[in-house]
Amino acid sequence: xxxxxxxxxxxLILGLVFLYLPMAVLVVYSFNASSLVTVWAGxxxxxxxxxxxxxxxxxxxxxSLRVAFFAASAAVCLGTLAALVMTRFARxxxxxxxxxxxxxxxxxxxxLIGLSLLLLFVQMAALTGWxxxxxxxxxxxxxxxxxxAYVAVVVAARLREMDRSIEEAxxxxxxxxxxxxxxxxxxxxxxxxxxxxxxxxTLSLDDLVIASFVSGPGANTLPMVVFxxxxxxxxxxxxxxxxxxxxxxxxxxxxxxxxxxxxxxxxRAARRMSG
Amino acid sequence: MSFRSRFCSLAxxxxxxxxxxxxxxxxxxxxxxxxxxxxPFALVLKISLSEARISVPPYAPLADxxxxxxxxxxxxxxxxxxxxxxLYAAAYWGSVKIALTATLVCLLLGYPMAYxxxxxRPRWQLVLMLLVxxxxxxxxxxxxxxxxxxxxxxxxxxxxxxxxGIIDAPLRLLNTQxxxxxxxxxxxxxxxVLPLYAHLxxxxxxxxxxxxxxxxxxxxxxxxxxxxxxxxxxxxxCMLVFIPAVGEFVIPELLGGPDTLMIGKVLWEExxxxxxxxxxxxxxxxxxxxxxxxxxxxxxxxxRELET
Numbered sequence: 199x200x201x202x203x204x205x206x207x208x209x210l211i212l213g214l215v216f217l218y219l220p221m222a223v224l225v226v227y228s229f230n231a232s233s234l235v236t237v238w239a240g241x242x243x244x245x246x247x248x249x250x251x252x253x254x255x256x257x258x259x260x261x262s263l264r265v266a267f268f269a270a271s272a273a274v275c276l277g278t279l280a281a282l283v284m285t286r287f288a289r290x291x292x293x294x295x296x297x298x299x300x301x302x303x304x305x306x307x308x309x310l311i312g313l314s315l316l317l318l319f320v321q322m323a324a325l326t327g328w329x330x331x332x333x334x335x336x337x338x339x340x341x342x343x344x345x346x347a348y349v350a351v352v353v354a355a356r357l358r359e360m361d362r363s364i365e366e367a368x369x370x371x372x373x374x375x376x377x378x379x380x381x382x383x384x385x386x387x388x389x390x391x392x393x394x395x396x397x398x399x400t401l402s403l404d405d406l407v408i409a410s411f412v413s414g415p416g417a418n419t420l421p422m423v424v425f426x427x428x429x430x431x432x433x434x435x436x437x438x439x440x441x442x443x444x445x446x447x448x449x450x451x452x453x454x455x456x457x458x459x460x461x462x463x464x465x466r467a468a469r470r471m472s473g
Numbered sequence: 474m475s476f477r478s479r480f481c482s483l484a485x486x487x488x489x490x491x492x493x494x495x496x497x498x499x500x501x502x503x504x505x506x507x508x509x510x511x512x513p514f515a516l517v518l519k520i521s522l523s524e525a526r527i528s529v530p531p532y533a534p535l536a537d538x539x540x541x542x543x544x545x546x547x548x549x550x551x552x553x554x555x556x557x558x559x560l561y562a563a564a565y566w567g568s569v570k571i572a573l574t575a576t577l578v579c580l581l582l583g584y585p586m587a588y589x590x591x592x593x594r595p596r597w598q599l600v601l602m603l604l605v606x607x608x609x610x611x612x613x614x615x616x617x618x619x620x621x622x623x624x625x626x627x628x629x630x631x632x633x634x635x636x637x638g639i640i641d642a643p644l645r646l647l648n649t650q651x652x653x654x655x656x657x658x659x660x661x662x663x664x665x666v667l668p669l670y671a672h673l674x675x676x677x678x679x680x681x682x683x684x685x686x687x688x689x690x691x692x693x694x695x696x697x698x699x700x701x702x703x704x705x706x707x708x709x710x711c712m713l714v715f716i717p718a719v720g721e722f723v724i725p726e727l728l729g730g731p732d733t734l735m736i737g738k739v740l741w742e743e744x745x746x747x748x749x750x751x752x753x754x755x756x757x758x759x760x761x762x763x764x765x766x767x768x769x770x771x772x773x774x775x776x777r778e779l780e781t
Contacts, residue, residue, distance in 0.1 A: 206592075209585035210601070216582075217608050217662065222618035223629060227622065238629075280502035287495070292503065294776075299506040301775040304767060307714060307720020313744060313757050314513030317520055320530045345510040346502065351775075376494060379723040384478045400610050407722055410743075421614050428614065428727065432622050447611045451603055458599065 213364070219314055221444055228437035252435065255423055262420040265334055266402035269341035273398040276342065276348025282379070284350070303347035312411030315340050319412060326443040332414030340412050341405060342471040346399030352397060356390035357383075476763050483577065523755035551755035561756070564734040565763065571650060571725075571735060572674065574716035575657035579665040579714050582658070587669035587706075588699075591676070602670065609663040617656050617727050624652050624728070648730030656724040661717070665710040672706030673699075679739045703776055712771035718765055736760055 218299065228246075232239035249255060280300055284293070319329055319336050329336055364386075368378045386390075406421035413422070427433060518554040520592040554591045590601045608616060624646040625726045631643040646652055659664065659691065676699065722737035729735065744753040 204589070206589035209582065213582055213586040213666075214604060216659070217605070220616065220659065221608065221611070222625060224615070224619045226769075228479075231546065234627075276502050276505055279498055282644060283499050283502065287499065288597065290499070292499075295511075296499075296503055296506070298772050300502075301508050301772050303510060304775070305716040305768065305771055307717050307760070307764075309720050309722050309740050310514075310517075310757050310761060311510075313740070313753060314517045315509065316511040317516045317750075317754065318509070321516055324530070339509060343506065343753075346505070347646035348589060350502075375491065380501060384547070404612055404613050407741075411554075411612040421612070424612075424614055425723075428618050428621070430627070436615070440612070440618070443615060444611050447607060451607050451610070455603055463755050 199441035221440075224437050224440045225444060227283060228434060228441040230437075231361060233434060245434040246442075249435050249438045250440075252358045254418075256421040257433075258418050258423040260332065260419055261417060262403050265337050265397045265419065269338050269345050270395045270399035272342040273339075273345030273349050277354050277394060277398075278387075280346065280350040280392065281353035281357055285354050288465070298349050303344040304351065308405070308407035311340070312345065312388045312408040313410070315343075316411045332412055333417035336412040336414070337409050337417065337419065340408050341398075341402040344408070348397050348401060349391075349394035352394040353387060353390045356424075357385045360386050400447075400465070446448045501610050510635045517754045517757050518763075520552055520751055521551055521758045522547050522549065524550065525749050525751045530750065536633055548751075549689055551751045552759075554752060555759065560734070561736075561739065562614050564736045564739045565759070567734040568719045568721075568736045569763075571653055571657070571733070572715050575654050575661070575718055576665075576715045578654065580663055580711060583662055583665035583710065584669055584707075587635075587666050587673050590666075590670050591673035598674075602667075605666050606662050609660075613660060614723060616660060617724055620652065620656055620659065620728060621647060624655070631740075634636065647728065648727070648733075650733050652724050652728040652730075653735070657714075657718050657721065661714040664713040668709040668713065669703065671708040672709075676702055692700045696767045705777075708770060709774045709778075710773070712767055716767050716771065719764060720760060 225236075229241050229243065230238055231244070232241035247398055280296065284297060284300070285292070314335075319332055343437075359385075365378055365382055368382050369375070373381070404421065405419075406425050409419045410422055410425075413419070424436060424439065428436060518633060519535060520532055521537050525531060526533050533548075550664045586605070590598055590605075593601065625631075625644065626647070628647070630646055631640075634640045635643065680698055680702075681694055683768070684698050685691075720737040720740075721735060722741050725733050725735040725738045726741075728740070740753050740756045740760070743749050
């Protein structure tokens with residue numbers, strides 16, 4: 199491979215600087231002693247201490263984590279079923295409809311999803327009395343819905359590229375489809391399920407617009423609290439929160455990278471042994 | 474009953490159970506998504522045709538019984554209202570313009586990035602892919618918030634420009650259309666790079682070698698081989714940026730100013746501040762109609778990816 203500076207290589211570096219510089223600025227100013235986010239006045243960790251004593255933010259973190267956990271778990275179940283139907287099932291009436299309902303949420307603007315779901319919940323409450331009040335339950339439904347679309351895309355990609363002959367061998371030997379799925383397919387696609395779960399989890403934690411529409415009084419997720427604070431201007435406490443979020447995501451990504459690399463090494467070693 | 478017929482009836486019972494299982498697997502995601510994704514849009518259309526009124530919920534029913542007769546009230550007043558006020562047309566036009574600009578910038582920056590990534594060693598490719606995606610896994614809101622600090626009058630961008638002597642007085646960067654475009658590019662760049670990278674990775678390098686062997690210049694090869702073969706990735710990346718950017722609310726709210734009219738923000742204000750649900754629903758219907766063609770393009774690309 200040629201090693202000489204190229205235009206695309208320079209653009210890649212420029213792009214990465216563009217992506218990471220603002221996050222680095224956030225992290226640096228979270229340790230600023232001054233409450234003005236733009237003037238440096240010495241090192242301090244006071245904003246972290248204030249953050250950890252902010253009852254409202256802590257309560258919102260707990261709400262968000264619970265909603266995200268249950269939404270991601272439900273989205274993995276629904277999304278995997280949708281992916282199975284799209285990649286393994288013969289054509290049937292409605293398959294195109296299902297495919298468009300899976301791809302549309304990936305790009306649909308949040309305001310449209312939020313408004314339409316709220317109108318649904320209001321109508322349902324008027325007709326059936328459920329949901330009587332909006333809150334964590336309605337946010338969970340909304341996040342499960344768009345999360346399952348992302349899971350379906352991730353899992354379908356894995357289902358398409360995996361070796362089908364193992365499934366076919368199991369079926370030829372008389373294993374019913376359900377048992378084949380749980381004994382053969384599921385273990386093979388489990389990394390994709392984990393990736394889909396994490397994606398749905400982070401998307402749920404991150405959502406402001408849809409949650410604002412479908413939430414009711416009392417249920418405030420973290421983005422809703424952060425938004426109402428940020429609207430009033432910059433505050434170093436939000437910088438401290440941002441630093442913790444960036445730290446957590448970086449650690450998780452590093453662990454994922456490490457596991458992937460180790461598995462790849464093992465695979466290569468196994469190939470050398472057998473070949 | 475003979476053995477044979479009993480065997481056959483057992484087999485058909487098994488087949489029936491299989492059919493039942495198959496239907497259940499199809500039905501679950503189908504019902505969930507129909508109820509919570511498709512039906513809501515029908516309701517948006519319905520409520521956009523009803524009259525606003527002060528009640529809970531704040532709109533009039535489309536059909537009701539008065540003295541034993543069914544009355545159906547379809548009201549196009551909300552759409553006429555949107556037509557009558559030039560603010561709304563300006564907001565749609567502003568959204569499309571800003572989204573197009575941001576998509577173009579993303580493409581011009583993202584394409585070379587994806588190109589460079591696809592040409593690296595596999596081990597580095599994984600690291601770079603994670604590096605490009607990582608920001609999108611942190612909080613969207615916080616990443617937009619970062620630009621509020623950088624672009625403010627006393628922020629880093631102005632300090633840098635003043636320090637270098639390029640400007641004498643701080644520029645107004647925050648609360649402008651420029652800031653909104655920067656915010657959209659920053660937030661959506663990973664979604665442009667990823668599909669482009671996936672497409673460029675599949676590009677057969679022997680095609681490029683063949684072109685070079687036949688005496689094609691590098692620019693010519695790029696325009697005639699690489700670019701057409703990555704058209705699917707360009708389409709997917711552009712739609713992944715353009716469609717959500719048109720309806721964006723957070724970015725114009727935090728980085729935009731009074732002159733940035735975007736439809737997502739107008740819809741939010743009609744709904745939360747004016748509490749005019751029918752007008753918000755009419756705005757949503759028109760936005761969806763505007764996005765139908767881009768959505769169809771994206772769907773065509775995505776279903777090709779899903780089924781092959």
